[in-house]
Amino acid sequence: MAQAPSLATLAIHAGREDFAELGVHAPPIDLSTTYPVSGLEAATASLDAMAMGGRPKSGEAVYGRLHNPTVARFEEALARLEGQGVDAPVEAVAFASGMAATTACLLAARELGLGHHVVATRPIYGGTDHLLSGGLLDFDTTWSEPGAVPEALRDDTALVITETPANPSLRLVDVDALVRSAAGIPVLVDSTFATPVLQRPLAQGATLVLHSATKYLGGHGDVIAGVVATADLRWAAALRRIRVATGALLHPLAAYLLHRGLATLPLRVGAAQASADALARRLAEHPDVGWVGYPGLPGGDPDGLLGRQMSGPGSMIAFEVRGGFGAARRLVEGLRWITTAVSLGSVDSLIQHPAALTHRVVSEDGLREGGITPSLLRLAVGLEHVEDLWGDLDGALRRTHRRIETPRRAAPVLATV
Ligand SMILES: *Cc1c(COP(=O)(O)O)cnc(C)c1O
Secondary structure, eight states, X not given: OOOOOOHHHHHHHTTOTTHHHHTOSSOOOOOOSBOOOSOHHHHHHHHHHHHTTOOOOTTOOOBTTTOOHHHHHHHHHHHXXXXXXXXXXXXXXXXXXXXXXXXXXXXXXXXXXXXXXXXEESSOOHHHHHHHHHOTTOOEEEEEOGGGHHHHOOTXXXXXXXXXXXXXXXXXXXXXXXXXXXXXXXXXXXXTTTHHHHOOGGGGTOSEEEEETTTTTTOSSOOOOEEEEESOHHHHHHXXXXXXXXXXXXXXXXXXXHHHHHHHHHHHHHHHHHHHHHHHHHHHHOTTEEEEEOTTSTTSOTTOOBTTTBSSOOSEEEEEETTHHHHHHHHHHTOSSSEEOSOOOSSSOEEEOTTTTTTTTSOHHHHHHTTOOTTEEEEEOOSSOHHHHHHHHHHHHHHHHHOOOOOOOOOOOOSOO
């Protein structure tokens, strides 16, 4: 048997196996909203298959909300990456956003006749916290520490939901332990911060792995998307049924960009991680910085998950600026290369203030449980040169605390010839 390909090779070749046969070098983009039917009998058989969450019979996609070949290519590629180390076939289902994907998982749980109760860990992405706390989808949520999940389970628990590394504190959750303590209840892992390059929760027994593909998978800040991968084909079918029914589709142009982004994912994740590791160490020693949350720092991985669950600490850093909210605000307003913006996983570095921005919708309790303080900032390290990033951070920290005025800019020299 041929040697199994490495992730770096799969990232480039998965979902492209038929190119020679098609005579192309880049994936074709199919923008059709509808498809000619070859005959009513074949079309109805295909429709029935898709209504059950299946794939269309060949050449009978019928309508763009039911199936799109460009989206299916990206799903195939992502499924191959998340399926590394998994013994069963893995399928992926793509959605219009990460939140659409999370919503679809909850609705699919209902479709599958599971209960109306969810156990979830905090901190977690602000939008997920809001969706689970707000009652919109009529699920009852118990927030639990990862170690206390067994006590939180009920007869009607449909899902255990976690995020690792967690947003925004970068705490790691032990997926093996969580799956064991969930005692057969499906576990959903939001693996957005890790990507399949750094961890593969399905191989650890999670039922569902979810990504906001808006972040690292796309990688260039120009696509909003979500995707769920699973080795449980009943779940995959339920997710496709929900997507057909609710219309939370990924557009084929977005799928094309995501598939393109996957090719450089291992390189991007590796390079950003190397810079993040260096920056986290320097921040931890900086006199104007208090706590730093980064799994690669001493104390950042108390359960020893690096090497066992995650192959590296990633490129997200949480840190507290000394001087409270005022200092944090002055810092983010004093940067040059690092843009103050929510989101992450792009080629460029972004910084944001979770309490003011991404986690603004979270309750007081949720903020406290998640350690989301007024001086906390979350830095998503990109691919700029690490010394430019450090110069930016160090300079802004100095100005924040020592109030060194920015030197006046020299008057521009106009039209010197
Ligand atoms: C951004 C994000 C989401 C939501 O994804 P969207 O694509 O913005 O809908 C969910 N989970 C995590 C960890 C995220 O960072």
